[in-house]
Amino acid sequence: MIPINRPWIDNEEKQEVIKVLDENALTSASRNGGKRVQEFESSLRTFLNVKHAISVNSGTAALHAALLALDIKTGDEVLLPSFTFVATANSVIASGAKPVFVDINTKDYTIDLHDLKRKISKKSKAIIPVHLYGHPSDLCELNEIANQYSFYIIEDACQSLGSLYKNKQTGTFGTMGCFSMYASKVLTAGEGGAIVTNDDKLADTLKMIRNHGMVEGYDTQMLGLNYRLPELSAAIAKIQMKKLKTILNLRRQNSLLLSNLLETIISKYNIKIPEEDQIKKFNWYLYTLAFNNPNNITLRDYIKKKLIENGIGAAVYYDPPVHKTPFYQKFSMNNDLQNTNWSSKHVLSLPVHPGVTEMDIQNMVNILKRELQNIL
Numbered sequence: 023m024i025p026i027n028r029p030w031i032d033n034e035e036k037q038e039v040i041k042v043l044d045e046n047a048l049t050s051a052s053r054n055g056g057k058r059v060q061e062f063e064s065s066l067r068t069f070l071n072v073k074h075a076i077s078v079n080s081g082t083a084a085l086h087a088a089l090l091a092l093d094i095k096t097g098d099e100v101l102l103p104s105f106t107f108v109a110t111a112n113s114v115i116a117s118g119a120k121p122v123f124v125d126i127n128t129k130d131y132t133i134d135l136h137d138l139k140r141k142i143s144k145k146s147k148a149i150i151p152v153h154l155y156g157h158p159s160d161l162c163e164l165n166e167i168a169n170q171y172s173f174y175i176i177e178d179a180c181q182s183l184g185s186l187y188k189n190k191q192t193g194t195f196g197t198m199g200c201f202s203m204y205a206s207k208v209l210t211a212g213e214g215g216a217i218v219t220n221d222d223k224l225a226d227t228l229k230m231i232r233n234h235g236m237v238e239g240y241d242t243q244m245l246g247l248n249y250r251l252p253e254l255s256a257a258i259a260k261i262q263m264k265k266l267k268t269i270l271n272l273r274r275q276n277s278l279l280l281s282n283l284l285e286t287i288i289s290k291y292n293i294k295i296p297e298e299d300q301i302k303k304f305n306w307y308l309y310t311l312a313f314n315n316p317n318n319i320t321l322r323d324y325i326k327k328k329l330i331e332n333g334i335g336a337a338v339y340y341d342p343p344v345h346k347t348p349f350y351q352k353f354s355m356n357n358d359l360q361n362t363n364w365s366s367k368h369v370l371s372l373p374v375h376p377g378v379t380e381m382d383i384q385n386m387v388n389i390l391k392r393e394l395q396n397i398l
């Protein structure tokens with residue numbers, strides 16, 4: 023089976039992990055963290071061209087820490103898409119604020135600007151655009167709206183490490199940007215995350231939040247938690263950073279080949295493929311198709327099943343969308359999210375990670391062609 027994503031671990035990561043074990047330096051509760059934490063943060067800063075990077079132990083922790091750093095709390099509202107991994111919304115709930123779900127556009131599945139404007143209220147404190155599948159949200163327009171209504175932007179860049187908007191890294195446009203190093207992500211530490219910002223004061227606050235609100239130790243100044251990244255994870259992440267450019271190139275190569283091979287069938291079968299434009303460049307974290315055939319509404323599920331039967335780990339992100347999960351359904355929120363609902367039933371992601379070969383892609387396309395021909 024070719025999984026939808028798979029970590030790419032070499033000997034160098036293993037050696038670095040062993041070094042951490044040998045040095046008996048598993049973690050550090052000092053303000054700036056351990057040696058590997060600092061080395062990883064430094065290379066992330068350089069890659070993103072941003073002033074501060076604060077590593078934490080998950081993308082969820084990164085989002086929650088960002089909200090805490092802005093003092094977002096009960097009574098506040100945070101605008102975010104429902105078409106995302108549930109962590110985005112959970113971090114808002116954890117802060118005490120109310121998540122207000124905004125619809126997406128069906129061009130690239132990022133937050134819809136018209137629906138966003140409709141949902142802004144006096145209580146809106148922040149917006150969390152999600153660069154889903156590695157597709158950058160409309161960051162220029164979002165910055166304008168944020169300035170106009172004076173609220174913060176926390177970018178959920180957990181899926182978009184390496185994606186560019188106007189040649190600038192996603193995660194570096196907002197007040198803060200949040201990244202994840204979960205096992206399936208473009209760059210992995212097993213578990214891990216980071217917040218990046220150009221704001222010195224927020225960087226200081228974030229370092230406190232990841233360490234129980236302490237500065238020197240046992241001097242808690244604000245609410246913080248244990249969000250520290252262990253040295254073992256930082257060791258993996260640090261080495262992964264060295265091959266990030268290679269990872270991104272291989273993903274791009276695979277995705278462009280896939281698009282080329284699909285060219286002949288997309289209009290025949292009403293398939294929408296992901297397309298970059300002059301402004302948005304993808305990291306190709308997920309290659310996501312949409313099956314838009316009006317005569318066969320369960321086509322997506324059928325094709326997914328056939329691909330899996332043939333060893334291709336096709337996957338759906340996300341069905342259900344957050345607002346339709348049992349926990350979030352309990353909030354009777356304004357949930358007229360047409361494009362979200364449509365997308366959750368029509369999208370399908372295919373593997374394009376560095377472990378996928380040219381032959382795998384050829385095979386994927388052949389299966390797709392065969393199955394579509396059979397059923398339509």
Ligand SMILES: *Cc1c(COP(=O)(O)O)cnc(C)c1O
Nearest residue numbers: 080081082107109180181202204
């Ligand atoms: C992975 C992910 C997260 C959470 O990251 P974890 O490291 O798993 O906590 C948040 N948002 C999005 C969009 C993600 O894909």
